Each structure stands twice: as C-alpha cells, then as structure tokens.
Amino acid sequence: MSDLSNAANLSTIEAHLRSEDVNVWFGERHVLRDVSLTFPVNQVTALIGPSGCGKSTFLRTLNRMHELIPSAGFAGRILLDGEDIYEPGVDPTNVRLKIGMVFQKPNPFPTMSIKENVLSGLKLSGRRGYDATEIVETSLRRASIWNEVKDRLGDPATSLSGGQQQRLCIARSLAMNPEVILMDEPCSALDPGSTRRIEETIEELSETMTIVIVTHNMQQAQRVSHQTAFFLAEDGNPGGVVEFGKTEDVFNNPIDLRTNDYVNGHFG
Amino acid sequence: MSSVSESSKPVPAKRKLAAKPHLVQDKVFFGVARAAAVGAVGIVGLILAYLLFMSWETLAKQGFNFIFGSQWTAADPENMIFQIGPMLWGSLLIAFNGVILAVPMAIAAAYFIEFLATSRIAKIATTVVDLLAAIPSIVIGLWGVGVFTPVAAHWAELLNQNLGFLPLFKNEAGSFVGSPFIAGWIVAVMIVPIITSVTREIFSQLDRDVINAATALGASRSSTFMKVILPTSSGGIVGGVLLGLGRALGETVAIFFVLNLSFEINWVDVIEGRGGSIASMIVAFFGAATPEEVKALIAAGLVLFVITLLINWLAAVIVAKAQPWRK
Incomplete structure (x- = not known):
C-alpha cells in the first residue's frame, strides 16, 4: 500500500519517529496492517480517514498507550531516534515522557488547580528539583493560554472553558518537555474559535517539536499539517495507509482514486 | 426600532402548563410515589417519637451522667443507676x-x-x-x-x-x-x-x-x-x-x-x-x-x-x- 505514497519526497528530511510494518489486533480481530510511516523532526503529520479505519489506534501505538487495552496485540517496530520503543528493556513510562499525548476530550485532572495540572506530569512521574514557577509560565505560554490564566493559577482547572481546558492539557503535556506530541482529534469537542487557537498553537509548537495529529476535519489537516497519511479499512479488512505524502499533494494531486474520493468528500 | 424595556405592550397573562400531572394514571402514580416518600419519613418520625417517649424518664432521672457515667445498677429499686x-x-x-x-x-x-x-x-x-x-x-x-x-x-x-x-x-x-x-x-x-x-x-x-x-x-x-x-x-x-x-x-x-x-x-x-x-x-x-x-x-x-x-x-x-x- 505504501508504495503508492509520495514518501520519496520526504526521504531527505531527518526521521524522528518512524513506524515499520505496524500491525495491531484486538483479540482475534486484525485492525491495522503493515503501517510504515515516517515522522520527520519539526513536522506536523495529519492522520486522516473515515471512522474505524484505525488511525487513532495507530496513534496510540506510538506511545504505547495501545497496550493498556487487555486484548491488544502488536507487531512491527516504532523507532524513536532510531531506537525501538517496544524493545523488552524499554520502560513504557519513559516512552511516554518523551512522547506526550493530547486527547479528544479535554481531560484536566478535576481535583487539581490550573497550576497543579501543569505540574501534574512532573509530580506523577516522581521528578524533583524543578523550578515550578518557571515551568508553569513557560508551558502555559507555549500553549498560548498564559495571558488568560496567569491571574487565576490557583483556580480549579474545571473552571476553564472547553477550549481553555484543552490548551491546559497541551501545556500539561509540554511541561514534560516531550520530543513528540500526539494529538487525537484535539478539536473535535471544541467550537470554531477554540479550534483556531489550538491550530495556531500547533503551528507554533511545530517549530520545536514533532507533532502527529488525528483529525476528521479535512480543512484542519490542510491548515496545520506538512504531511498527511490517509487510512482506510475496506470491507472488514484491517485498516492501512492508502496514501502518504506532502499534505498539498495528498489533497490536490492524490495518486490513489480512493484518496481522491475521500478528500473531496465523496465518502467518509 | 422597538426596545424591550420601553415596550408599552402589556405582558401577556401566564398560561397553564402541564407541570403537574393531569392524566388520571399520572395522578395515581404521583400519589403512590408521594405516599411512599411521606411514609418513609413518617416511620422514622414515629420511631424517634417512640424512643423519646420511652426514654424520657430515664434521661430526666439520670441526666448527662447517662451518657458520660460508667455505672449500671438495676438491683436496688430505690437507687437505680443507668450510665x-x-x-x-x-x-x-x-x-x-x-x-x-x-x-x-x-x-x-x-x-x-x-x-x-x-x-x-x-x-x-x-x-x-x-x-x-x-x-x-x-x-x-x-x-x-x-x-x-x-x-x-x-x-x-x-x-x-x-x-x-x-x-x-x-x-x-x-x-x-x-x-x-x-x-x-x-x-x-x-x-x-x-x-x-x-x-x-x-x-x-x-x-x-x-x-x-x-x-x-x-x-x-x-x-x-x-x-x-x-x-x-x-x-x-x-x-x-x-x-x-x-x-x-x-x-x-x-x-x-x-x-x-x-x-x-x-x-x-x-x-x-x-x-x-x-x-x-x-x-x-x-x-x-x-x-x-x-x-x-x-x-x-x-x-x-x-x-x-x-x-x-x-x-x-x-x-x-x-x-x-x-x-
């Protein structure tokens, strides 16, 4: 499938995160087949495709969140800076420190204040000796929410609006200083204004980190991403990548007919 | 342009809404539910009343020592101590x-x-x-x-x-x-x-x-x-x-x-x-x-x-x- 892709255009850029022949099962059900994608440094990659095509599942294999589902099976390799994160000696919690994640629904810790939420990752992973004030400000600034919350850092995180909560969740992830951030439809629960702000944040963040974003919104994929992978699962077969390449190519000159149909809204 | 606050039109009268049950079966259903709720509270109240009625004499006689004291003597009818x-x-x-x-x-x-x-x-x-x-x-x-x-x-x-x-x-x-x-x-x-x-x-x-x-x-x-x-x-x-x-x-x-x-x-x-x-x-x-x-x-x-x-x-x-x- 991936030989149809435009990936050749990207091979000159340094690979940061790479998947090789990733296959996923839930129990006996084979849901993803041979997904090989390259996520270069400081690039935003959008994963698009209809519901149930396995794009969110694939995203979760990238930081080993996938294996929290008891029936989950996995084959293939995920390489971060050339090292396979599924090697037996690798601690999954360390993988997740390097590869942060933002979820579909804003999920700040309800018992914690705004400030505590930003610092929660550091506390949860048992880190010590950090400058809390500095980390809180830097992380909130990078998530472009600092100005809105700087005077109310002690307020409960749940007092924020949905869009603000989502940016707080991004800040919480950034506080861990990850190399990669995975975003699973981060705007699907938000209004257009909040969506635009998150997209701006993604753009700013991409200057310093590698971002992988699952989105249902084709315009969003075009606005924020440098490269796009189109996932599809046909007729009960496991999902896979139909086409992968520069975003403008995938949307404007797709090689595969199915990609063309999907990006032009003919199905999905 | 008309302004809401300056409107001279009279406010229309309130209309009847179906907030309360008006069907017979709903009325019966509400009645049963209410009776059960009142009944539960009533039973607790009756138990409390009975306990108070029966306890009154002891509490009056023994005073606060009933709760704080450490003696229980029922043998001597002239001087019963309950603590x-x-x-x-x-x-x-x-x-x-x-x-x-x-x-x-x-x-x-x-x-x-x-x-x-x-x-x-x-x-x-x-x-x-x-x-x-x-x-x-x-x-x-x-x-x-x-x-x-x-x-x-x-x-x-x-x-x-x-x-x-x-x-x-x-x-x-x-x-x-x-x-x-x-x-x-x-x-x-x-x-x-x-x-x-x-x-x-x-x-x-x-x-x-x-x-x-x-x-x-x-x-x-x-x-x-x-x-x-x-x-x-x-x-x-x-x-x-x-x-x-x-x-x-x-x-x-x-x-x-x-x-x-x-x-x-x-x-x-x-x-x-x-x-x-x-x-x-x-x-x-x-x-x-x-x-x-x-x-x-x-x-x-x-x-x-x-x-x-x-x-x-x-x-x-x-x-x-x-x-x-x-x-």
Whole structure:
C-alpha cells in the first residue's frame, strides 16, 4: 500500500519517529496492517480517514498507550531516534515522557488547580528539583493560554472553558518537555474559535517539536499539517495507509482514486 | 426600532402548563410515589417519637451522667443507676477500629476488580465479596467466637510483644480475648462488602480519559492511583466508608458473641479483653431487664440512633466538601 505514497519526497528530511510494518489486533480481530510511516523532526503529520479505519489506534501505538487495552496485540517496530520503543528493556513510562499525548476530550485532572495540572506530569512521574514557577509560565505560554490564566493559577482547572481546558492539557503535556506530541482529534469537542487557537498553537509548537495529529476535519489537516497519511479499512479488512505524502499533494494531486474520493468528500 | 424595556405592550397573562400531572394514571402514580416518600419519613418520625417517649424518664432521672457515667445498677429499686459511657465509647471505638481495618482492604479489592482483573475474574471476585455481605451476622458471630478469636488473640499478643510501648497496644489486664480489636475485625469483615461495592461503583464511573492522561504523562500505576484515582474518588469513598461506619455502629449480635462487655471504660487499649457496645449491651441485658431497665435500654438505643444520624450528616458535609469541582 505504501508504495503508492509520495514518501520519496520526504526521504531527505531527518526521521524522528518512524513506524515499520505496524500491525495491531484486538483479540482475534486484525485492525491495522503493515503501517510504515515516517515522522520527520519539526513536522506536523495529519492522520486522516473515515471512522474505524484505525488511525487513532495507530496513534496510540506510538506511545504505547495501545497496550493498556487487555486484548491488544502488536507487531512491527516504532523507532524513536532510531531506537525501538517496544524493545523488552524499554520502560513504557519513559516512552511516554518523551512522547506526550493530547486527547479528544479535554481531560484536566478535576481535583487539581490550573497550576497543579501543569505540574501534574512532573509530580506523577516522581521528578524533583524543578523550578515550578518557571515551568508553569513557560508551558502555559507555549500553549498560548498564559495571558488568560496567569491571574487565576490557583483556580480549579474545571473552571476553564472547553477550549481553555484543552490548551491546559497541551501545556500539561509540554511541561514534560516531550520530543513528540500526539494529538487525537484535539478539536473535535471544541467550537470554531477554540479550534483556531489550538491550530495556531500547533503551528507554533511545530517549530520545536514533532507533532502527529488525528483529525476528521479535512480543512484542519490542510491548515496545520506538512504531511498527511490517509487510512482506510475496506470491507472488514484491517485498516492501512492508502496514501502518504506532502499534505498539498495528498489533497490536490492524490495518486490513489480512493484518496481522491475521500478528500473531496465523496465518502467518509 | 422597538426596545424591550420601553415596550408599552402589556405582558401577556401566564398560561397553564402541564407541570403537574393531569392524566388520571399520572395522578395515581404521583400519589403512590408521594405516599411512599411521606411514609418513609413518617416511620422514622414515629420511631424517634417512640424512643423519646420511652426514654424520657430515664434521661430526666439520670441526666448527662447517662451518657458520660460508667455505672449500671438495676438491683436496688430505690437507687437505680443507668450510665452507658463505656458502651457508647466502646461502640465508637469498635466501629472506628473496624473502619480502619476495612477501608484499605475494600479499596484494594475495588481497585483490583475494576482496574486489574480480567472481566471473568472481576465477576467472580464481585460475587464473592457480595456473598460476604449475605452471611447472616449470627453466623459471623459464631465463626468469630469459635474460629477467629483464638487467631486474632494471637495477633494481638504479637502486637503487644513488639509494639507494646505504644499506648494503643499495651495490655495490663493480660487477657487478649474479647477485646475491641477482635470485635473491630469482625465488624471489618461485615463492612468490607459495602465499602468495596460503593468504591467499585465510584471507580467505574471515573473518566477513563483522565486516568489515561496520567498514564500518557508517564505516571506509573501506583502514582496514578495515589495522585489521580484516589483524590478524584475521595468524596464517594468517604460516603461508602460512612455507610460502613453506620452499619458498624449498629452491629449487634456478632459483637455480642466476641466482645467481653465491661462497664469499666476502655479508652484506647484496643487489645485488652474488655470493651463496650451499646447494641450488644441491649441484647445482653434485655431478657432479664426490669421495666425501669428496659426504659434505660431504649434510651441507650436512642443515643445510638442520634449518633448514627450525626455521622450521616457529617458524611453529607464531608462528601460535599471533598468534591468542590462538582457543582
């Protein structure tokens, strides 16, 4: 499938995160087949495709969140800076420190204040000796929410609006200083204004980190991403990548007919 | 352009809405529901009225000493003294003892069932815990006196030998049988199911995304449990614990079997073989009681009732305060 892709255009850029022949099962059900994608440094990659095509599942294999589902099976390799994160000696919690994640629904810790939420990752992973004030400000600034919350850092995180909560969740992830951030439809629960702000944040963040974003919104994929992978699962077969390449190519000159149909809204 | 505030048009009259039932079957249904609700409150009120009516004489005669004193003499009709201090304190001591022992077990069991066990094992574990709740307390009492007491007395002895320098674990009386410690264990066995089932329910309602967020931030399972799951569920767990505490306070027959009732107040020497319990005292004395004494026992029941009400009220306050993020 991936030989149809435009990936050749990207091979000159340094690979940061790479998947090789990733296959996923839930129990006996084979849901993803041979997904090989390259996520270069400081690039935003959008994963698009209809519901149930396995794009969110694939995203979760990238930081080993996938294996929290008891029936989950996995084959293939995920390489971060050339090292396979599924090697037996690798601690999954360390993988997740390097590869942060933002979820579909804003999920700040309800018992914690705004400030505590930003610092929660550091506390949860048992880190010590950090400058809390500095980390809180830097992380909130990078998530472009600092100005809105700087005077109310002690307020409960749940007092924020949905869009603000989502940016707080991004800040919480950034506080861990990850190399990669995975975003699973981060705007699907938000209004257009909040969506635009998150997209701006993604753009700013991409200057310093590698971002992988699952989105249902084709315009969003075009606005924020440098490269796009189109996932599809046909007729009960496991999902896979139909086409992968520069975003403008995938949307404007797709090689595969199915990609063309999907990006032009003919199905999905 | 018309302005809302300056409108000269009169406000239309309010129209009839179907807020109240107007169909016959709805009226009947509402009536039955309301009667049941009023009935429940009414029964509690009648019980309270009966208790007050029967207790009045004793409370008036004995005054505050009824609660704080430590003497019970029904033999001399001219000078009957009814004081339940040791029993009241004993009930509280045993209940707290039971809760302290039960809570860690219950929370651990709930965590296992909800987060660690496969669905088959979880089903089995849930059934077993629920079965524990179905064992009649008389059976637990018999097991307590026949099987458990020797074992727990041995544990108490070990505590005394190794931690006897703590006031909690000293034992000057020498006997380890019939202590609040043993009664506390018995109560713990009886309240573990209710606390487990409430906690499991609370855990199952937690937003899995919040737990996933902790995992995605590199948290281990134990730190996720301590710093996210427990604080988020604390209000609900406290509610479950207080339900258990209510049951522990009222527990009668099982404690009656294992506890050595004593009117000499036992403040904190939990492993010493003497203690008190209002409910067990009522059972112990009721059969051979004089009419005067029966009234005193009913007054003791009233005190227990009031304390349970207070604890329920406290539960409501704590649950409300523990979850400020819930509007």
